Amino acid sequence: MTVANDRKAIVIVGAGPAGIRAAELLVAAGIRPVVIDEGMRAGGQIYRRPPEGFTRSAQQLYGSEAGKALALHSLFDRMVARGEVEYHPQSSAMALAANVLQVLTSAGRREVAYNRLILATGATDRLVPLPGWQAPGVYSLGAAQIALKAQGVALGRRIVLAGSGPLLTLVAIQLVKAGANVAAVLDTSSVRNQILALPDMMARPVLVLRGLAMRLKLGLIYHAGVTLTDIVSDESGPTAVRWRDADGRDRHTECDMVGIGWHLRAETQLAGLAQCSFDYDPGWAQWLPQADRMGRSADGVYLAGDGLRILGADGAEVAGRLAASACLADMGLPYPNPARDLRRLARYERFARAIARAFPWPAGMVRSVPDETMVCRCEGISAGDLRGSVDYTGGEANRVKSVVRVGMGRCQGRFCQLAGAELIAERAGIPVREVGSLREQAPVRPLPIGAWINES
Structure with missing residues (x-):
């Protein structure tokens, strides 16, 4: 089944702070976006909502951020209740091609066509x-x-x-x-x-x-x-x-x-499938997608939130508004002056880069782990397996992957890629940037085969 065929259809992946603010701005411009969200209810990881009937208060759940969390929850719920947003919770974007997003929902597979795509996919643990x-x-x-x-x-x-x-x-x-x-x-x-x-x-x-x-x-x-x-x-x-x-x-x-x-690593698999360009950022010690200050990345693709830069919840809200503004500008529609948000974004990035220096990625610790240490838990690949493979594959991540299967398991390299690159670089005697990143593969998460069989 294909949904969202409007010629101006805009799809937002993720309903955390970035996705919610992007949806708010688009709704104000008279556009009804489609929002794909893995959560049961909007909020993202930082403002994750418990099930109905949960007894712990917002203050207990979110601490000093309780007011922000409740405001975002209420804003998004109002948009959904008014029919201003087409919301698909408990749905995972698995692949994309030719302006169609393949989505796994609780009811099965859906194809979501789009004209423009805002990826607000957040981050995972590093x-x-x-x-x-x-x-x-x-x-x-x-x-x-x-x-x-x-x-x-x-x-x-x-x-x-x-x-x-x-x-x-x-x-x-x-x-x-x-x-x-x-x-x-x-x-x-x-x-x-x-x-x-x-x-x-x-x-x-x-x-x-x-x-x-x-x-x-x-x-x-x-x-x-x-x-x-x-x-x-x-x-x-x-x-x-x-x-x-x-x-x-x-x-x-x-x-x-x-x-x-x-700290965190940006969730970038969909950005890779969308043909966004990447570069290794030594400050954040990871491969990050490239975009302009407004979030424009590939053709018709906009990035916002921690999936672009690890700037936290406040930075994600600003980035979500900027991505939606860029989207409106590219459609020839009026959009708010971004100057204030751009200034705030610069301040948030200065803070975030300082955080990255204060709490650095422990590259030396990774490179010194004993050979028997498990690196890829999904496939059972040890540090010794990785080091040994470099001697005959060279120091390139995807060649090593093809031989020892590191990054081929359930997490698709989310938990092992960065550490694996350090071990490869150390063995090959090259900078970690030259190891490269693992190529993105669809589906970006494991899925039941039955859900992907064409109904016909």
Whole structure:
């Protein structure tokens, strides 16, 4: 079944802050956009909504961001109720070609035709392989946050969180507020890194003060500048995390759940299929799609939010408005003056790049993992497998993938690609940029074969 055949049909993928603000501006211009969203209700990951009847308040779920979250939820719900937006929740965009988006919905496959496409696909966790991280009971920080927001569940009785970036502190505080027992928060970034980045982080002083207040609330369970050794497990899952503190002392923290994450990585698979150009950004240590300041990328394709740059919820709202403005301008329709939003975007980017310096991707830690460390959990590919393959494939990501299958599993390289590139670069003796990125493949997520069989 094909929907959205209007010659000016605009499809938005994602109903987080970027997608909602893009839809708002298009509706104000008299356009009824189609919104494809994987969530049960709009809000995205940052403002994820729990099921109906959930008893925890917005203040408990979103903290200081409760007002923003409720405002966005209410705005989008009003647009849907008035019929101003064609909304498809619990739907995943799987592939696109010839201005048709292939979407998997709860009712089966749909083809959504579009004239212009706004991708507001957000971000996922950026992970580092650790010895023992493949054990059951080791989750990403995002998974721990989803369980807490969507179901009110802490995924362990004694929890260790490890990694770096604002999400590490945020998830720790959210779990502590919910009554969970967080035994340790282990940050691989040093205090020195964080202090050196502070001047540029003051582009958003309120967020800096809010982050410092959270850090103070964590007290003695927070440790900066640590080196993670391994995760110890038995048949039931994790039993401890072994690590070294900033003074080089060996430490051992018992636990039954581990959450890990090193800031975020942009969700870019659909942008790749849409023929957007990419470049390696050493500041964010990942391949990012190229776009102008308004979000224009490929022909008729506009990018917004963390799927373009990791700027957080406020930056995503601004980017969503800019992408919709660019869309209207290219259609020859009136659009708001973008000057104010462009100034705000520049300030948010300055802050975000400072955050990336304060909590850097631990390339050295990745490159030094033992050979037996699992890198690709989906396919069971170890660091030794990757290193050994470089000797006869060379230092190119897709050649290595074709030989050892790294990135061919369920996550499609989302969790292993960045770490794998570091290992390839180290073995080949080349900059990580020269390793390249894995080519995007459709479908961008696993799907049931039956849903893709043509009805005819």
